[in-house]
Amino acid sequence: AQKVTQAQTEISVVEKEDVTLDCVYETRDTTYYLFWYKQPPSGELVFLIRRNSFDEQNEISGRYSWNFQKSTSSFNFTITASQVVDSAVYFCALSEAKRVQGAQKLVFGQGTRLTINP
Amino acid sequence: EAGVTQSPTHLIKTRGQQATLRCSPISGHTSVYWYQQALGLGLQFLLWYDEGEERNRGNFPPRFSGRQFPNYSSELNVNALELEDSALYLCASSLEGRSFSGANVLTFGAGSRLTVL
Numbered sequence A: 001a002q003k004v005t006q007a008q009t010e011i012s013v014v015e016k017e018d019v020t021l022d023c024v025y026e027t028r029d030t031t032y033y034l035f036w037y038k039q040p041p042s043g044e045l046v047f048l049i050r051r052n053s054f055d056e057q058n059e060i061s062g063r064y065s066w067n068f069q070k071s072t073s074s075f076n077f078t079i080t081a082s083q084v085v086d087s088a089v090y091f092c093a094l095s096e097a098k099r100v101q102g103a104q105k106l107v108f109g110q111g112t113r114l115t116i117n118p
Numbered sequence B: 001e002a003g004v005t006q007s008p009t010h011l012i013k014t015r016g017q018q019a020t021l022r023c024s025p026i027s028g029h030t031s032v033y034w035y036q037q038a039l040g041l042g043l044q045f046l047l048w049y050d051e052g053e054e055r056n057r058g059n060f061p062p063r064f065s066g067r068q069f070p071n072y073s074s075e076l077n078v079n080a081l082e083l084e085d086s087a088l089y090l091c092a093s094s095l096e097g098r099s100f101s102g103a104n105v106l107t108f109g110a111g112s113r114l115t116v117l
Helices: none
Strands: A003-007 A010-014 A019-021 A024-026 A032-039 A046-052 A059-061 A064-069 A075-079 A088-096 A112-117 B005-007 B010-013 B017-026 B031-037 B044-049 B053-057 B065-066 B074-078 B086-096 B112-116
Touching: A003 A088, A010 A019, A010 B112, A019 A112, A024 A075, A024 B017, A032 A075, A046 A059, A075 A088, B005 B086, B010 B017, B017 B086, B017 B112, B031 B074, B044 B065, B074 B086
Parallel strands: A010 A112, B010 B112
Antiparallel strands: A003 A024, A019 A075, A032 A046, A032 A088, A059 A064, A064 A075, A088 A112, B005 B017, B017 B074, B031 B044, B031 B086, B044 B053, B065 B074, B086 B112
16 A cells, blocks of 8 residues: 655744755555645645656755655655745655556645744 | 636535535646545545546545536535534646546645534
8 A cells, every 4th residue: 555654744944944854655566656745824735846766866946856765765855945935734645657447546645834934 | 727726715514514615627637636634634535536437536435425527627525514524625637537647747726625513
């Protein structure tokens, strides 16, 4: 069965600090996809990144970076020089790649509430 | 381009009543997903519709049901409401189709907050 664990329930840092959100996943599939979503107070989940299981290259997008390590089944997310606008709940998610009816949905972790204090 | 829209934004019901939530996907998206986000419980998968058919269902009782219309919009019905049904219900859409790919990104709406008193 698929499972995503975000052990950090809440994180609070001061603006401009770097912060890393941890994500550990479990799956028996060799082909899968990992996602990060951001949920600001408005409630709408905003897509941040998708990574497939065959691409272990780390990715950087502005102040955001992602570290995917299959050896440890982790897909961690780092925000550099955090800003107050980064305050939100962040979700890590996992999806199978099967192409059959009744196929898997997106499985989410419990989320990490990140608060950036001015 | 309009995003995923959900209505109503807020809904207050009492125990035993029925609630109907609505979702309009992004134009061109054929798949609609429903998730429940109860306080402190993360997002739990409810239902997946594509091309008018139910493709997959999460671990929820039968009083949670829904349907997808020919224009791909969807509604979620919750019968015999219980207090623990109070949650934010999120709808998402994607271009799944029958060639399901786990790579497809789900685009979410802002949700409907259901409160059961």
